[in-house]
Amino acid sequence: MTKEYATFVRDRTRLLNGREVVLTLRDLMPGRKKYRGINVRAVVSQPPRPGESRLWVRSVVGLKDPNPYSVKIVEELPELFDAAPYSDFFEAMEKAERR
């Protein structure tokens, strides 16, 4: 069964720059652990590539892009990003991406 994830983005163009990106994914596998979050370094593709996990992208207000993406997880990252409380989460992810 193909795994499915959701992610939230402020700027969708960041996903498809051909490079590895840092994201938080929510696991959409049905069951008790649905929506579990993981932080990853990954490559995102659209249209989805065969054999890769399906990715649904939502905006910062939760609006779902009806066109699916695919995601290949390169590395799972620690559960916290390096930033002070109340820092901009998207900036913290981009900072992690540059490392």
Place this chain on the structure above:
Amino acid sequence: MAHKDLRSFLAAIEASGDLININDQVDWDEELSGIGRLSCERNGPAFMFNNIKDYTSDWRILANPVAGWRRFAVALGLPADTPIRKLYDLYAEREQKLIPPTIVKDGPCKEVVIPGDKVDLFDLPVPMVHEGDGGRYLGTWDLVVSKDIDSGWVNWGMYRFMVHNEHLLTGYPRPTSHLGKMLLDGYAPRGKFMPIAIAIGADIPSHLAAASTFRLAGDEADLAGGLGERPVELIKCETSDLYVPATSEIVIEAEVYPHGVAQEGPYGEYPGYRSGEMGNAICARVTAITHRRNPILTLDTTGFMDSSAVTTSITGAIAIRRRLEKHGIPVAEVYMPPEGGVHMAIVSVRRGGAENARKIVELLTARRALVSKIIVVDEDVDVFNISAVLHAFATKCHPARGTHIHRYEGRANALTPAYSLEERVARSGASVAFDATWPPEWPREMTPIRATLDSMYSPDVQRRVLDRWNALGL
């Protein structure tokens, strides 16, 4: 006297016809919260879900404990049909009679104790409240305890928390909230973890106190005692020196990281929108969970006319009234209609005019600015009668002279849907007072007279009309 715990409150609202039990299996993933949401929008009852998909029947979820005036009345130990004005008066009266809590060594919330290394937040049937939320929200109708690192002052607040993984929560107490200030000014600069306790399903007065706009350094446990007319029993946490209501259904003990962020939100919030305020949050690792047997997880299906809208309608209005009185505004009454999503207040004054309207909007936005629309009316307008308020607003508020806009930086409500993303990030905003009072400088003989029965007819005619009206059985 209010009910001692959630379960006795539930028995009371079941008896008054304000609680429906659902024994068929319902999905925690949007379905049960969808039922709760519809109930808020239709002024319906509370729902108890006794059979939740993927979870054993030990776990139950209560949706919308006090999302309606009838349940609010029962929560204060009154008949369900108590008028709103009486609820306001009674709350204001009890708020002045604080009753300190008592400390107990044992209590129902300790019936099951799960130590930190055994905690798995997915063992709790945390609902997915709205389609498209950032995750599953545990803290929607909660009571979060925190302690100031310097003064030892203990604060209770109602703040949202989302499950990130088995042991990590992310949350959004506003940075301007008491908890946010404690973290940013006290723990974070010292690099220390901040202990918190999230109590779920405590007695209703405790949650009302947590949701209230109580004074800085005030003790919400005393307020809860006053509101319930009995001391709240508090019990010590397993992993910190914080105390929580002993009858709580579930207690999540945790520590807020002094450094580090993770995804939080977006979430469909109490103003009735999901506004894209996601990400700028705090993170907490769970250190223990304790709960009653057959625990009840309480859920506020956040949005239009939710439990917080009804609660804040009273607690916010009374806080506004006290603040205005303290600063010499001749305030008569204040009402925050729950339909306004904690963004609107109606203030009646014994003396109107531009100066008072300007002062009111400045006073109500001095520290943090949650209310963005204030309608100021003369005291002969019943603030609880929205038709009368709308009439006054439409006819007495001068479109230019009657509009008093006050702008501010750094303390606007990031959840206000009208603000742009940039304004929300910078917490930059404005509030406006609409002055629907007669200018005091207008001579009485030139001031328009309202063409209503109570204003444009002699007392004798009013009496005769009302007698005839009643005799007709109308």
